[in-house]
Each structure stands twice: as structure tokens, then as C-alpha cells.
Amino acid sequence: MKIIPILLISFSFMAVFGQGDPKVSSTYCENTADIYFTKLTDLGNFNGVVLLKKGDDIVLKKAYNMQSDISSTLFVDENSQFDLRSIAKLFAKLSVIQLEAEDQLSKEDKLSRFLPDFPNANKISINHLINNTSGLPRSFEDSEKPYIELNPDEVIALASKSNLEFEPGEQELYSNVGFQLLYFIIGKVTDASFEAYIYQHFFKPLGMSNSGSNFYDGKDRKHQYAYGHFDKNDEIVCECTYPEDEMKMGNLFSTAEDLDKLLSSLDNTIYQDLIHEGIIAHAGGTRGKRAYVERNYNKDYTMIFLSNYDQIPFEQIIIDTRLILEEKEVVMPEAVNRKSIELSAKILKKYQGTYDLVDAGHILLDIKFENDSLYVYQKGKNNGVIVPETKTVFFSDPTKKESIEFVENEKGTFDMLIDFQGVQWRGANVTSENR
Template sequence: MKVKSVILLAFVGLSLVYCKEDRESDNKINQPTSFTILDTYMTALTDLKQFNGVLLVEDSAGHVFSKAYNIEAEIPTLKVSVQHQFDLRSIAKLFAKASLVKLEHEGKLAFDQKLSDFFPEFPRGDEITIDQLMHHQSGLGREFKNYEGKGIDLSPEQVVELAHQEKLEFEPGSDSRYSNIGFQLLYKIIGEKSGGTYANYLRNNFFDPLKMKNSGSHYLDPKGQLNKYAFGHTEKNDSIQLVGEDESDMQQGHTFSTVEDMKKFLDFITENKLYNELAEDNIITHAGGTKGKRAWVYTDLQKGYKIIFLANYDNIPFSNLTKDLISIMDGGDVEIPKEVNRKAIEVPSSILEKYVGTYDFVDAGHIVISVKLEEGKLNAYQKGNFAGELIPENDSTFFWDPKSKESFIFTKDKEGNSIALMDFQGVRWQGILIE
């Protein structure tokens, strides 16, 4: 079903929609058309068990829609409210970028400064700039390759020591590749500029001044501030399960917040033109996620609207969801989520054998998938373990689950090289054929 974002209108209570100038009024107000569609869309997605969390949207007129969406499930830890505190994951990087802009404006560092200015012994540190670290162009990998312990046990100083041991995956400035390691170095640099930790800097320069009272660091702030935590969940064996805390994560940058606090931050960086340099094509956005958790913030400086969602469930169509939320706010067409039932077809082995090989999904943390043709079927393996059958929908598009839109697509890049596109946890990743 498709709906047009200019034809629906409804009234709702103030608990869902309010104006900046009249947040305490008990009177009902007209709900903007886009908010009606947003609620219809998110309710349908939740009914399909594809979203659990909180959405907050502000339109260009200053109307705000804020609502928690909860899957009907017999697991009490899954239920959340607008007041719940969620892991921000990589959205901590947006705070880091804002911190660096502030420090640069204050003359405390420069984007063209070398990494060696802060860590003199860092291998090839005289070739890597702050700007390259900010834009994932340093050559450092996504995660540590030579450490198998618990990341959460590492001090910031130990993290820097491990980073010294990493080999660059490409020449600094020659490519872009997502790097959590690079931002761990930036977190340390920002912290040192405040004479403490990255968490100290965020609290002193953003959380406290902006009255973000429900935001902080999991490990480097007082424990009492995290009092309404949204525990992460995932789907396994057709049931929703609580996810344990990720011990591979590291202390720096492990932050939490609420949708209302995140709106305060977005308000600040959009209204203060100093931070407009964080925008690309008038958009400031960032995503974050790990097993059981998803987060996304988006603001259009030109059109004047903001979107935030925080989720404590990872089985969501992340890319489609973000695209559709933007489309709704832009007044475009969207398809209301509905149940999927994909059909398999027969594909000759002569075609299937063209796809046999090993694919490295570099930006997904070097996930390596081996595809084998066995008894007329394409089977996928990861680390030697069977990952599932690739079921053909057409000659080049395959799926794992007929109830899911996620696909595994074989195609070629612009240079004619064979690649695979894999939808994984709501995001499409590109895999390079390596053998």
C-alpha cells in the first residue's frame, strides 16, 4: 500500500505532538500530515516485529512527534518508553566531530595536524592527519586484528598502545574505510585537551550546558545516571531474546542518551552555525549499532526538520527505514510495511557456478563469506561453518528467508569486477571477490 504524504490529516493528544512555544498546554492541536503517516508506517513496522524503540521527529514549523513503539512479546526487558536511555554506539562519533570543530575554533588543535603531534611514536603518524581520522581516511582498520580479549577491560591508554600495532590497510588519504580504531585515537585526543577523558569533555561541553540530564558514558560517568536503560534484543530461532552486554566494546565513546536529549544536541549544532561544517549537502547525520541495538539521527539544515530513532532491537530494515522516514518528511511517496512472501525459482547450475567464490565484505569488518555450489544449490559458509542456503529469486538475486526483504545479490562494479551485495542487519554491504 502506498500513501502520499500530502493527503492525510488527524488530531492527536499532546503526549505525541507539541509545539516549541506551547509544550505545557492540555489542548489538542492539529497533527501535521507527515506525523500521521509516520505513525501509520512505524505502527505497521512494529506489528511486523521489525522495530522496537522510540522515534522523535521535529518538522520545519517546530512541531514535535515523539512516541515509543513496542512489539507484543512476552519479554519484559523489550518494552521501552520515550524516557528510556539507549546506547548511541557510533553516534558518539558525531559528538567527537562536534568536539573537534569546537577545539579547532578555539585554536586548541588544527585539522591538518599530524597524529604524531599527539602520539610521537605512532607508526607513520606523521602521514595521518586529524581530518583523515575524522573522515575514515587514515588507513587504519575497522577493529583490532591482534587482540582477542575483552575490549571493555582496556584503558584508553591501552587502546592507544594496541593501535600502534595495527598495520595500515591503505595509504593515508587514498581511500575511505570505516575505522573504529581511528576514532578511539580521536576520543583520546579530545579527552587530553580537557585534561581528562572524552566522557569528561562531552559532559562539560555538551551534556551539562545543554541540560542533557539523561546522557552520559556507560563506564566513565557515575553509574546512577543510567537509571532507565533500554537493554538490547535480537531475534534468534524465531523468538526475541535479550542480548548480553558487548564485552568487545571499549570504554571511550560508549555513550547513552534519550531521544529528547538527542534533540537538544541536534538543536544546538543546527542553530549554532559553527557546527554547520559538519553538514554534507546541508545534511548532518550519523548512525550507530551493534548486536541488539540501533540508533540514527538526521537533520536537514535547509528544510529544517530533524529525525531521531533509538532502538533496542536489531532486526530492523535499517536502510529502508531511514530512506522512508526522509521521504515522508520530504512529502514523497512511501510504501507502508507489509508482510513479505518471496518465491523461489529454479536456476541452472551453469549460472550458479559463476557465483562460486570467496567474498570479503571489507566495510562490514571484513566478514568473509564463501559461496559453494553443492547438489545444485548455492550454500554460504563463514569461517568454515554453514551460514545458510542462498535461495534464488531470479538469476542474480538470492534470499535467506522468504519472509525478509534482505537479499544476497551477485553483480559487477563499475570496472567490471565480480562483487556481491549482502543485506546484513538492515544495511547493504559490498563484498569483493578474493578467490
């Protein structure tokens, strides 16, 4: 079964820290981070650009390439422009704070102020959209036209067909639908477009001259674009055109250097509502593309990594890079060789069922016991066998850390934790609901 991998990292790297010497400290971070990302790249698990800062000092700014051929579509350098994906949502949150300070809107405003005919407009607030508590689903309904051909008004019309998954404010569910509404509202409030507002209030004043929109304002500034890449049949394939399921609104690109200008500009008083545990951070990704930005105010560091290849251990990179910037011991990436064990049919059969990956857009996976083994099915297609490493942890490829772990829930059945796209997702057991 093909699951996006996370590396198993199996030995540690230690260093002697300087006694309060910032130059030694900076050198440690640079050397350790460079070794870490070089190892990751050599293993075929990173391709992109990394920018790290301690205070105002850049300690690492470097491109890492799995292929040395500069003519390859995969090849990037420090000035490459990457898709930001959901980091556009950070720009939307920053915009709302600015517009609220100017009395142009309030986070407590209901959708009815801007979209009076939208279903449940009197229930859903701007704050609900920002915090993913609107009840709107992660993904859009099917459209008669490809998403990429929809104009903003058509996007709103499509969003209006979405049913609420829960009452606004009662739960949290990541919603791309909700943020498309927010992009539209920012444009409506400012009598322009979301992209034009971002240019006038962020890109232009901050000197982010290599940033823009893939489809609207700023597409003329795109000159060194890093197209996304993904694995297909054991080959790395370029997504060198925009797929039909792209949305134009909020589709931004930038460089590591430009994103550093943004993070450096964010006053922790003005934007305190976006700071959690001393950090402003946001992640983004889709097929072939990954992006992450973080500014830690308490520990005074900045982390940015952008990748045009999606088979990277996303969450592990964040954890490990924080350790490096905090001058702590970090475990370095290394090749994996996992071993399977034997389990009885009685144990294996307990894990049969249908699992709903709610936060991943309700992807449904069926686990079936066949030929004395467990198989994973999606939409009726057999995605392959998984073998046990422990009584509850299974894998498909012994050279990858991607896993499915079965955890007992309060009902006495099992939910699953699955590594997918470098992130761990929970799959709720909904077997009884499908009988």
C-alpha cells in the same frame, strides 16, 4: 542462512496534503509516521522510540513495542536511554570543531603531536581520523585482555599494533580504531577525558540530563537503560550484560529528547564542515542496538530513532521517514512472500567464490555450489542455502527482504551486494587471491 532482514514493502499509502496549512501538514506527518512505525512494529521489525520534528514543532514522539508486557526487558517508553554507538563519533567531530576554534588543536595536526611513538604518526592527521581516511582498519587486533577491561592507554597500545590498509588520505574505510584514537586525543588535549569534555560542553550546558557514559562520567545518570536484543534460534534474546568486545571510551547513552536538544543547538555556520547536502546525520549500531539522528537544514526537519532490537530495516526507515517528513508518498511496510525461480547449474556456478565485506570489518563469505544449489559459508561453517528470485538476486527466507545480489565487476567476475544489519554492504570477489 541468517541475514539481518530488511522488509519488502508492497503497497503505498497516500494522503491529501493541506494547502500550505502547517497544522494540516504536521497532522499528516504525525499520522503517516505513526501508521508506518506501527505497521513496522506489528511485523516484528521495530522496537524503540521515534522523535520527529518539523521546524521547532514535534510532530511525533512515541515508543513502539513489539511486546506489551511492561516487565519485559524489551519494553521501552519515551524516556528510555539507549546506547548511541557510533553517534559518539558525531560528538567527537563536534568537539574537534570546538577545540579548533579555541586554538587547542587543528584538524591538520598529525598524530605525532599527541602520540609521537604511534606508528605512522607523521602521516596520519586528525582530519584523516574524522573522515575515515587514516588507513587504520575497522576493527582492533586480538587482545590478551577482553576489550572491556582495557584502559585508555591500553587501547592506544592495542591500536598501535594495527597495520595500515592503505596510505593515509588515499582511500576511505570506516575505522573504529581511528575514532578510539580521536577520543583519546580529545581527552589528552583537554587534560581530562573524552567523556568529561562531552559532559562539560554538551550534556551539561544543553540540559541533556539523561545522557552520559556507560563506564565513565555520567554512568550515575543511567536509570532507564534499554538493553539491546537480538534473535537467536528464533527467539529474541536480551544482551543484558556488556559483551567483552565493548570498548569503554566513547560508549555513550542518551534519550530521544536529549538528542533533539543537541541537534537543535547545532549552528549551521559553526558546524558547516559536518553538513552534507544540507544535512547533519549520524548512525550507530552493534548487536542488539541501532541509533540514528538527522537534522535537515534545507528542509527544516529533525529525525531521531533509537532501537534496542537490531532486526530493523535501518536504511529503509531513513529513506521512508524522509519521505514522510517531506510530505511525499511512502510505501508502507507489509508482510513478504517471495517466490523462487529455477536457474541452471551453469549460471549458479558463476557466483561461486570468496567475497570480502571490506567495510564490515573484512567478513569473508564463501559461496559454494553443492547439491544443485548455492550455499553460504563463513569461517568454514555452512550458514545455509540461498535460492534465486531473479537471475542475480537470491534470498534465504521467503518472508524477509534480506538478499544477496551478484553484480558483474570490471574483471568479468561477480561481486556481491548483501543486506546485513539493515544496511547494504558490498562484498568484493577475492577468489583469485585465496587460491
